[in-house]
Amino acid sequence: MHVASVTLLALVLLLPQQIPPVSPLPAQPFDEWLNGVRAEALTKGISEATLDRALTGLEPLEIVIQRDRSQAEIVQTLDQYLKQRLARQTIVKAQQERQAHATLLKDVSEKYGVPAGILVAVWAIESNFGRFSGVRPTIATLATLAYDPRRSAMFRQELFDALKILDSGDVEPAAMRGSWAGALGQPQFMPSSFLLYAQDFDGDGKRDIWQSQPDVFASIGNYLSAHGWQKGQTWGREVKVPASLLERLPEEAPLQTSGCLARRQMTVPLPLATWKKLGVRTVTGGALPAADIEASLVSGDRRHFLVYPNYQAILEYNCVNAYGLSVGLLGDRAMQAPPAKAPRRATR
Numbered sequence: 001m002h003v004a005s006v007t008l009l010a011l012v013l014l015l016p017q018q019i020p021p022v023s024p025l026p027a028q029p030f031d032e033w034l035n036g037v038r039a040e041a042l043t044k045g046i047s048e049a050t051l052d053r054a055l056t057g058l059e060p061l062e063i064v065i066q067r068d069r070s071q072a073e074i075v076q077t078l079d080q081y082l083k084q085r086l087a088r089q090t091i092v093k094a095q096q097e098r099q100a101h102a103t104l105l106k107d108v109s110e111k112y113g114v115p116a117g118i119l120v121a122v123w124a125i126e127s128n129f130g131r132f133s134g135v136r137p138t139i140a141t142l143a144t145l146a147y148d149p150r151r152s153a154m155f156r157q158e159l160f161d162a163l164k165i166l167d168s169g170d171v172e173p174a175a176m177r178g179s180w181a182g183a184l185g186q187p188q189f190m191p192s193s194f195l196l197y198a199q200d201f202d203g204d205g206k207r208d209i210w211q212s213q214p215d216v217f218a219s220i221g222n223y224l225s226a227h228g229w230q231k232g233q234t235w236g237r238e239v240k241v242p243a244s245l246l247e248r249l250p251e252e253a254p255l256q257t258s259g260c261l262a263r264r265q266m267t268v269p270l271p272l273a274t275w276k277k278l279g280v281r282t283v284t285g286g287a288l289p290a291a292d293i294e295a296s297l298v299s300g301d302r303r304h305f306l307v308y309p310n311y312q313a314i315l316e317y318n319c320v321n322a323y324g325l326s327v328g329l330l331g332d333r334a335m336q337a338p339p340a341k342a343p344r345r346a347t348r
């Protein structure tokens with residue numbers, strides 16, 4: 001699971017009454033609690049040396065609790081979000097980065113079967129093209145969130161996983177930094193995801209998702225591949241839907257009733273041929289391709305998208321349609337050539 005962006009992007013669709021209630025701080029002193037963590041970590045095989053380096057002098061971070069409990073409300077529609085997320089400067093930057101890392105992206109793409117554009121798009125959205133991967137010290141952050149009773153069990157597990165990463169020597173405690181919710185490095189992996197999916201693509205013996213561009217792209221590719229991305233298939237496309245179909249959509253293709261948030265906001269999957277018969281066309285008005293594939297419809301206010309099985313892999317990164325569609329659309333645009341000159345500010 002990928003907590004950081006879920007928290008950020010869920011805001012788009014979160015209603016005030018859905019924000020979990022604040023729970024009281026624990027009565028047990030932090031140091032005493034930390035001794036318990038240390039004892040349990042030893043039983044999990046984490047070395048004493050690692051625990052000494054990571055836990056000695058650790059204090060809870062007040063800022064982490066503040067951030068966790070004061071999530072501002074941002075109410076944006078899907079269409080507004082996509083417009084903002086796919087600003088021209090972001091698209092141009094994605095195209096330039098895709099070109100700048102062309103050889104590496106080709107190698108990563110070949111190994112994991114994920115297109116270069118999608119790798120760049122996830123990287124862009126998770127860490128603003130690697131420019132911001134979080135400055136919070138991860139062990140202190142996770143210890144704070146695990147000490148706080150609100151989601152203690154999950155963060156306690158993530159804390160043990162973070163200690164395992166330190167134990168493996170991939171990164172030094174001081175360099176292990178990430179978001180205020182504990183997501184690590186440029187792909188913003190939670191420690192549990194790091195242990196399962198992070199890759200050492202440059203072959204230096206360390207899975208360095210903070211500094212190594214090969215490791216960053218390969219880790220993103222491996223994550224999507226492991227969650228079912230099929231090589232040679234796309235994620236979906238923007239479409240035009242006749243108004244008459246929108247009216248009878250609840251009968252023709254009702255919304256899904258299970259799964260995470262994004263899945264409950266899309267229709268059940270139907271064969272692409274059925275969507276074609278129902279009058280759905282490409283966004284430019286052309287015929288849908290004759291592919292033997294199932295697709296679900298995701299709708300904003302005015303924009304509509306058919307999403308294919310590969311889209312489900314993107315949602316495993318973060319199950320919010322605003323996120324999944326941003327990755328897909330930015331991924332497609334990243335594959336186009338960048339403009340010949342850097343865009344200039346408009347002048348009168």
Ligand SMILES: [Ca+2]
Binds near residue numbers: 200205
């Ligand atoms: Ca490496």
